[in-house]
Amino acid sequence: MRIILFGPPGAGKGTHARILSEKWKIPHLAAGDLLRSHIREATDVGKRAKAILERGELVPDALINELMAEQLEKPAAKRGFILDGYPRTLGQAEALEEVLGRQKERLDSALYFKTSEEVVVERLSGRLVCPQCGANFHIRNIPPKKKGICDRCQGPLVERSDDRPQTVRHRLKVYEKETAPLLEFYRKRGLLREVPGDFDVSELQEELAKVLKGAASPQG
Numbered sequence: 001m002r003i004i005l006f007g008p009p010g011a012g013k014g015t016h017a018r019i020l021s022e023k024w025k026i027p028h029l030a031a032g033d034l035l036r037s038h039i040r041e042a043t044d045v046g047k048r049a050k051a052i053l054e055r056g057e058l059v060p061d062a063l064i065n066e067l068m069a070e071q072l073e074k075p076a077a078k079r080g081f082i083l084d085g086y087p088r089t090l091g092q093a094e095a096l097e098e099v100l101g102r103q104k105e106r107l108d109s110a111l112y113f114k115t116s117e118e119v120v121v122e123r124l125s126g127r128l129v130c131p132q133c134g135a136n137f138h139i140r141n142i143p144p145k146k147k148g149i150c151d152r153c154q155g156p157l158v159e160r161s162d163d164r165p166q167t168v169r170h171r172l173k174v175y176e177k178e179t180a181p182l183l184e185f186y187r188k189r190g191l192l193r194e195v196p197g198d199f200d201v202s203e204l205q206e207e208l209a210k211v212l213k214g215a216a217s218p219q220g
């Protein structure tokens with residue numbers, strides 16, 4: 001199964017990608033998580049990306065394309081993958097087609113998490129993340145069992161610096177301008193599947209199971 005998840009920030013892509021990745025035993029490749037780990041480790045990429053993420057802008061296509069191509073070429077991604085937060089521009093979508101073309105592979109589906117602005121703002125304003133394992137929580141909607149502690153790896157939870165209201169508003173604008181055109185790109189290729197991002201986690205998992213039944217088998 002080779003799928004991409006896209007939609008506005010706060011749509012729930014990361015949460016659902018993680019669940020599907022555990023269920024199908026295929027890697028969850030999250031562009032934002034990868035960039036944040038470079039920032040934590042202060043690599044050259046991290047140094048270039050830090051200020052860009054803090055402003056809520058996108059890093060240059062060439063940079064993210066190279067990072068993601070490297071992930072997609074790893075043996076772990078041979079049986080399939082869930083791409084989360086990549087591609088995010090038309091240039092990235094074309095680069096992804098090229099990488100898959102070289103591997104003689106193609107995407108099974110592009111899942112669009114259609115989400116209303118109120119829900120996005122509400123979710124991002126209470127989001128907590130685990131920098132250690134990447135798990136997401138929410139103060140009200142998905143509270144961790146122990147306050148401030150990750151259920152999965154027991155690491156301390158933090159708020160993301162780009163979840164400040166002003167930056168969130170900017171990320172939404174960037175999404176509309178750069179990422180929304182992917183809808184048409186994948187619709188034309190017959191790969192677009194729309195799912196209701198406003199649904200809560202278990203409802204949306206049921207919906208995803210239905211939508212993906214029509215796509216290739218998880219092992220494919």
Ligand code: ADP
Binds near residue numbers: 010057060085086171
């Ligand atoms: P969200 O989907 O909630 O915005 P992510 O963790 O996917 O969160 O992304 C956080 C930030 O990382 C983005 O605002 C952007 O700065 C950078 N980023 C992530 N993916 C990409 C990408 N494909 N292209 C360029 N920048 C990216």
